[in-house]
Amino acid sequence: MGFADASASERPYLPPAVAVSTVAFALRPPPGASTLDADAAADGEASAAPATLWIPLVRRTREPFRGRWALPGGPTRWNETLTDTALRSIRAAAGCTPGYLEQLYAFGGVERSADAARLVTIAYWAMLGEGDLDAAVGAGAAAAAEDRPSDSGAGSADGPWNRVTTAPSTSRRWDDPRDPPPLQPFDAASPDSEGNVAWCSADRLPELAFDHAGIIAYALARLRSKTEYAAVAHRFLGPTFTIGRLRAVHEAVLGAAVDPANFRRQMLARGVLVDTGERETGAAHRPARLYRFSNDAAPEPPDARPHPRRSA
Amino acid sequence: MGFADASASERPYLPPAVAVSTVAFALRPPPGASTLDADAAADGEASAAPATLWIPLVRRTREPFRGRWALPGGPTRWNETLTDTALRSIRAAAGCTPGYLEQLYAFGGVERSADAARLVTIAYWAMLGEGDLDAAVGAGAAAAAEDRPSDSGAGSADGPWNRVTTAPSTSRRWDDPRDPPPLQPFDAASPDSEGNVAWCSADRLPELAFDHAGIIAYALARLRSKTEYAAVAHRFLGPTFTIGRLRAVHEAVLGAAVDPANFRRQMLARGVLVDTGERETGAAHRPARLYRFSNDAAPEPPDARPHPRRSA
DNA sequence: TGAATAGTGTCTATCAGACATTATCTC
């Protein structure tokens, strides 16, 4: 077709390719997933309080940056929205669907692609819940290295996007009103015994391809900022949780200790936590109340950034 | 070339076109610019305190939404960044260069284009200073209607972008460290006696093409939010200004009265205003100190959104 | 009983907002 057949001399005049890169945060890797940092992984399993955030990465199988780790992503297909593409990429890399997804930034520099072919990358960041992680399918081990573009055009041989092939997730459906579910399942490809997905602590990243280290840093800043002023941290947890668990999430995200008493008051003052009558049992201390998040249907406009504290 | 020659049946498989739309706010239209709302325009010139924000719009000269007003913008060229495209679009519509420019959001819905051809639109918002407005060239009257794509490929005949042709701005250079200046001047096209640019109050918009009304509402929310927590309002003013002028800007942006005493204290407490020894003269009241903005070189990362109040 | 966390009470420094008061210009 037109694009793929264009000669190199014509490429500068072609429209830029559009790709999506995703930063999917989780409190820990899915069970059985391969990790890049052995020490940190052991720590994460041993201690109850997660002290770091985890991100799935995929290994590039072609130039440029062949062999380097990179963010999951790929080009948009003609019939899916950018959000669809982000969701599909995350599902392929993590094996599950995120509980929260938000656009981060559109990078459109002319120098991003090593070739003359222009590339516009829209970055997304997401939060994976604990229940989602446990329901993840084929994360890591069953993932196959498939970096070849499929039939969906835009087949620039040196695109910086990174494909992951995994069976489509069978976990719970995407019921956030923000965006419709994707239109089609991910196309399975040649399975391989060795996966090209690895989970990595956001604190100890390897050398990454392209400017993906900067994108992760930016996503981390947004996650921290949003944790401070909006109620998003609960999306790392299951449907019910104690305030202590929620505080541990804040501490992991912000990287600092949080006063339990003040945190409790602030969270309850927000009025978004609902006390389920139940309690946490089995712990060697006074049992904690289990809360759930109240107004999941609080409709934030197109995307949830302007955070108008006062509605003027 | 490849893209333009693709038949209609091939289009769904081609990469999406990438365009930029811009929302350029100003306290008032440039002198001599044509406005859509006669009453509001008269008000704006008569009263000293601007009560509304103004935005340049361009009239579409082709389907879809032919004749409707729309946001300035157009497709990216192969050798310019998205920021370059936004700057060029604003210069063409407003005749001057904004003092502040920030990416708003990337819209990638599959239904945005009326045709099967996919379109990804990256929206930007900007602030035009008073000095820039006075130095604006050919705003409105000298603008020419040129909606034909030039040689830069991506020539989908029904693209929703909106071109404006005006002589390149001769006002001050783009010296914000955020991004490099554009690589090439805007290509002048056939001049026309009737302009296709009009300035419009953000409060009384006409029916707009596409989802541009939503984009403007979103940009307005961001401007208001950012005015509350960051020091950006001064970019609507000249290099020096009184605190009263700055307060008037806040009132115009937020649409509400602001206490002079508390506003003064808060602004001075931020430590970003520098007292030039000078005073404002000629006013029928006690002369006010003239301030300038101090740390214009405060380097905010890639783009300035995560506003980390505390650097952890 | 000891350890650990849940949950409550309380004090303080800080800050936003309301509003009074003085200062200084033009007409």
Add this chain to the structure above:
DNA sequence: GAGATAATGTCTGATAGACACTATTCA
């Protein structure tokens, strides 16, 4: 002097943070 805005002073209610204290479970 009238009128207008600049600039300062002061009071109050709300809140973030620090921290003491009680409650309740398991080992």
